[in-house]
Amino acid sequence: MNPLLDATDLPRFSDIRPEHVSPAIDELLKDAEAALERVVGESVPAEYEAISAVLDVATERLGRAWGAVGHLNAVADSPELRAAYNENLPKVTEFYTRLGADERLYAKYKALAASGQAAQLAPARRKALSNAMRDFVLSGAELQGEAKQRFAQIQERQAEVAQKFSEHVLDATDSFAHYASEEELAGVPDDAKQAARAAAERDGQAGYKITLQFPSYFPVMQYGSHRPLREKLYRAYATRASELGRPEHDNSVLMRELLALRQEEARLLDYANFAEVSLVAKMAESPEQVVGFLRDLAQRARPYAEQDLAELREFARSELGMDDLAAWDLAYVSEKLKEQRYAFSDQEVKQYFTEPQVLQGLFRIVETLFEVEIRPDEAPVWHPSVRFFRIERRGRLVGQFYLDPYARPGKRSGAWMDDVRGRWARPDREGEARVQTPVAQLVCNFAEGVGGKPALLTHDNVITLFHEFGHGLHHLLTQVEDIGVAGISGVEWDAVELPSQFMENFCWEWEVLKHMTSHVDTGAPLPRELFDKMIAAKNFQSGMQTLRQIEFALFDMRLHAEPGSEDRIQQVIDEVRREVAVLIPPAFNRMQHSFSHIFAGGYAAGYYSYKWAEVLSADAYSAFEEAGVLDAATGRRYREAILEVGGSRPAEESFKAFRGREPRIDALLRHQGMA
16 A cells, blocks of 8 residues: 555655655545535535535645655655655645635635634634635635736746755755865864764765764864865855856756745735735734834844954954954854853763753653653654654643654755644544644754764754754644644744744753753763853853844845845845844855745745744743743643644734733843843
């Protein structure tokens, strides 16, 4: 049996092969097509449950199978799988585009919304119905004739171009390798060197293999004293997928096309620009409001950033003999300054964060605050290093998740959470089996352990793990049973980072860290003295880091709010840097060519969400600072007001239900040392 057609339980990841993709997707598309035809006919009344029992059952099954294919394409890329994915992408996109714009289906939903039944629906269902009505309009359901046809073409082409963009970034990252000498790796920590040596040996090469995978690249940038190698690596990293690298990986044309398509989509929907379209389903009300928010934050952060840079330049000149601080020196000089000022290094801290101990500590916090138990579980996986867990409350299954922690070739860089399936009271089942429990995938790109030792995580890695776990909890702990608004579904995009950024705060608490650290050689927990140094250094360069995020967010918003920006992408990033950056990158920097968040990842005109949601998350966390960071009663209130309700009501209402008031920016500024 084709494993992609087996919807009985968890995906059979270990059985899925490229040759399964087309037959399964063709069959599931045929079923979904039949469901659509049936649901718009006379036999299915304009009632919520009746529509869902026919259409949602078929599309959920299609979405689950296609999600498994897309996931494997991101974490286990191969030429055969990529070909199968690309062959089916237009078919799947075409179906969902047509579904969202189907006038007959829209009419049925309008009849439902206008009926007496709509007023009787439970609040979560009313919200799901309201979202559906909004999405029909945004999907072109009110367009006619040529406009409707063109809208569908735009959707299909955008999906193809975004996928190609993503492939170029992956291929450009994977295609670079430098076999370094012992001399070139002066200052680089032993564990990073061991991993590089092992990688070179696997290739049958002498020396040390350095790649653009972050666990390989960054230790050289942070600790390597060999400046020419840092420059070489920086140049390769900063020009990935651009016209300055291999022509077959250049994203220049794709970026221009995507931006032009998005603006054309906005015009068809009668909006001035794509940013306005993007914000319809978000908390922020207009591009002007977002730009104002970012500029206000930039103004507050600027004095701190200028001070950060002045200190860095003075230290580089007086201590390291560098009169010209280049972009490839930043991480190295920053690390040296931090070591001198706070008398510790990231490498020293890393020895205490063994992966098993960190996971145990993370699970302990979640179990304490949210009254659940996390246990190892079994499921077919896509790589031997992937693990699987279950979450229970009082012996009942709440949800399950996969953890894929390590970087490897063929795996997209970065870290993310994705859903395998959502919580749902399925209309095609009876009794207790009716409620489908949610399943998530947590993906990171850490360095694997070497020499038989467990993987060691930097403190930044720990923060990343907590961040993705926060997204996972939002998806897994929901109690909403309507699929469109359960967990992260239906949550405004600029609020979706609240639970993830909220979890990051625990990585700075002594009560937490003393239980989740264990020295790789001695087993000793993190010393209090070292923790105090970490806290002292917590806001080291926070001004510069804040401006960097604002630079990305303002660039994204301007690209999508200014029609014609596709012809001046470099000009826009240059203008934004002149406005907000304190240190301008070199002219060859092509960060935008690998900016997958906005060109291939759903954050178009939405990158500001990180900063927007950070206001919410810092303010939410301050409730725990007031009550005690592991206070179970506050944890229960947070779980019930924010995590359990998912997208079933506006995020602002959920926030107010938890804090009892509107969000304030004070906690964010205080947390970042800018109060």
